[in-house]
Amino acid sequence: METQAANDVETPYSFRQLQEMIAAYLGPDNVPRRFKIITDTSDFFRVDYNDVVILGGVPYLMRNYTREGRFGLDDEPKYWVRKAIDLKNREAKIIKLVFYEEIDARVGDMVFKCVRSPGKEAAILEMVAGHRNFMQGIAISDTAGNIVRILDFIQGKRFDELIFKLAGNHEEFFYEHLPGYLAIYGKMVKAIGFLHDQGQKHGDIRRDHILLDRKTDDYRWIDFDYDYYHAANMFGYDLFGLGNILVFLVGGGDITVQQLQANESQHLEKLSPEDMNIIFNNRVANIQKIYPYVPDALNYILLHFSNGANLYYENTGQLLEDLEEVRINA
Amino acid sequence: MSIDHTKCDITGMVERHIMIAVDSSDNSRRAVLFVGDFFGCYEGFQVTLLHIILEPEATFFRDTDERQKWLSGKLEEAKKVMDEYRHILLDAGFPEDRVNVRIDTMRAPSVADCIIKEQEEMKCCTIVIGRRGISKKEEFIFGSTSNRIIHEAKKCAVLVIE
Numbered sequence: 431m432e433t434q435a436a437n438d439v440e441t442p443y444s445f446r447q448l449q450e451m452i453a454a455y456l457g458p459d460n461v462p463r464r465f466k467i468i469t470d471t472s473d474f475f476r477v478d479y480n481d482v483v484i485l486g487g488v489p490y491l492m493r494n495y496t497r498e499g500r501f502g503l504d505d506e507p508k509y510w511v512r513k514a515i516d517l518k519n520r521e522a523k524i525i526k527l528v529f530y531e532e533i534d535a536r537v538g539d540m541v542f543k544c545v546r547s548p549g550k551e552a553a554i555l556e557m558v559a560g561h562r563n564f565m566q567g568i569a570i571s572d573t574a575g576n577i578v579r580i581l582d583f584i585q586g587k588r589f590d591e592l593i594f595k596l597a598g599n600h601e602e603f604f605y606e607h608l609p610g611y612l613a614i615y616g617k618m619v620k621a622i623g624f625l626h627d628q629g630q631k632h633g634d635i636r637r638d639h640i641l642l643d644r645k646t647d648d649y650r651w652i653d654f655d656y657d658y659y660h661a662a663n664m665f666g667y668d669l670f671g672l673g674n675i676l677v678f679l680v681g682g683g684d685i686t687v688q689q690l691q692a693n694e695s696q697h698l699e700k701l702s703p704e705d706m707n708i709i710f711n712n713r714v715a716n717i718q719k720i721y722p723y724v725p726d727a728l729n730y731i732l733l734h735f736s737n738g739a740n741l742y743y744e745n746t747g748q749l750l751e752d753l754e755e756v757r758i759n760a
Numbered sequence: 761m762s763i764d765h766t767k768c769d770i771t772g773m774v775e776r777h778i779m780i781a782v783d784s785s786d787n788s789r790r791a792v793l794f795v796g797d798f799f800g801c802y803e804g805f806q807v808t809l810l811h812i813i814l815e816p817e818a819t820f821f822r823d824t825d826e827r828q829k830w831l832s833g834k835l836e837e838a839k840k841v842m843d844e845y846r847h848i849l850l851d852a853g854f855p856e857d858r859v860n861v862r863i864d865t866m867r868a869p870s871v872a873d874c875i876i877k878e879q880e881e882m883k884c885c886t887i888v889i890g891r892r893g894i895s896k897k898e899e900f901i902f903g904s905t906s907n908r909i910i911h912e913a914k915k916c917a918v919l920v921i922e
Contacts, residue, residue, distance in 0.1 A: 530822055537901060538897060539897075540897060540898065540901065542902075545820065547819050547820060548819075549817075549818070549819030550817065550819040550820070552819075553817075553819055626869075629817075629867075629869070630817075657816070657817075657819070657820050659814075659816055659820070660814075660869075660870070660902065660903075661814055661870070661871050661902065661903075661905065662870050662871060662872060662902050662903030662904055662905045662908060663869070663870050663902060663903025663908070664868075664869035664870060665869065666900065666901045666902050666903045667901055667902070670900065670901050708896065708897060708900050709897055709900070709901070737896075739900070742899070742900050744903070744908075
């Protein structure tokens with residue numbers, strides 16, 4: 431069978447050696463006849479399925495691209511984020527190629543400029559090496575100087591997907607499962623505090639950016655390449671994200687006006703504009719009004735993220751201090 | 761007993777040294793106009809116009825060229841407004857040698873932290889700052905420089921100009 435490389439670049443591996451490595455992983459019958467050997471990833475659209483990208487002397491067999499999980503953009507392909515196989519040790523990886531992007535981030539009706547920064551993510555990866563609550567990986571510059579991130583593939587579910595399947599009703603969820611999840615949440619807040627203490631922000635805190643690593647049983651923050659210009663408070667946006675996750679967690683999902691209307695809920699009458707989420711005005715933040723068994727200490731934290739708040743958390747330490755006061759007793 | 765009018769009695773600071781923390785916004789201009797109107801006709805005051813350029817981490821930019829361009833743009837803009845603000849104060853009656861202009865490029869979690877640090881170092885007895893008039897939502901996410909200064913500044917008076 432005639433096989434050949436589609437290009438001719440200087441690499442530490444011959445085409446034949448790479449074929450043998452691929453055969454060892456995919457089986458001899460599944461070795462692609464043609465593939466490119468890539469050392470400069472500047473044009474990530476050129477990186478195709480079955481190509482081999484060589485980074486830091488290690489060959490990675492490229493697999494499918496990943497898809498966006500962000501609400502409203504579900505299933506949008508992310509061509510610069512690829513599944514891959516380390517052909518030396520056959521471990522699954524996620525390879526993030528360099529994609530500079532300026533994004534108009536929308537938060538409620540506010541819009542602000544965000545950038546995708548490979549350098550920021552690389553710096554954080556180094557900072558959190560060995561930390562159980564962050565995705566792990568390394569950053570390597572390709573031959574053109576692009577900062578490519580090579581991440582350990584996390585096999586596991588998103589934090590929010592786990593919550594819904596826990597109990598038949600909210601009260602059962604609240605007493606049976608929430609205390610455990612609040613403890614996990616506290617750990618995740620502490621992990622963000624670890625970043626903040628070193629002058630970094632996550633930049634895109636969302637509930638789908640926490641994954642449960644099935645292999646190690648650790649919850650991990652993922653995707654920290656977003657950056658934005660801050661002036662008055664560097665950590666405000668991160669704290670906003672942490673607040674949204676907590677409100678979601680305590681409510682056993684987001685409680686919206688639309689849901690309450692659809693269910694002809696009597697709670698609607700009790701709600702005032704002050705009870706709603708400060709940014710997403712259709713979400714209830716004062717959850718005690720829906721579920722009266724939410725203790726005051728916990729609801730007090732939630733109210734910091736409501737329209738009625740006059741005081742906001744400025745750092746994770748303040749949030750953690752209040753979390754420590756929360757007791758849930760059946 | 762004679763009173764030394766060059767000292768700020770309530771704070772024990774070195775002298776009547778007012779810091780106006782500014783940027784290129786209209787509210788900063790209002791703060792400068794306020795100081796000119798209010799203190800320009802009195803003797804014994806020293807004013808420092810402070811403009812903080814909060815520099816993002818190097819990784820915020822694609823490369824050093826982009827970073828340099830950003831910094832030069834900010835510096836140019838700052839110099840322009842500082843010149844205008846200086847003239848407002850001189851026209852209001854402040855002697856030339858009593859008006860200082862300072863533009864600092866710093867990295868910090870917030871502009872307010874930088875202003876407070878400078879105030880402590882320069883031993884200014886008063887910080888004057890304009891209020892941006894941001895919405896509650898904006899304050900929640902991005903914070904408010906004037907609010908933070910009101911809460912964090914020690915041993916000095918804070919004037920917030922609407």
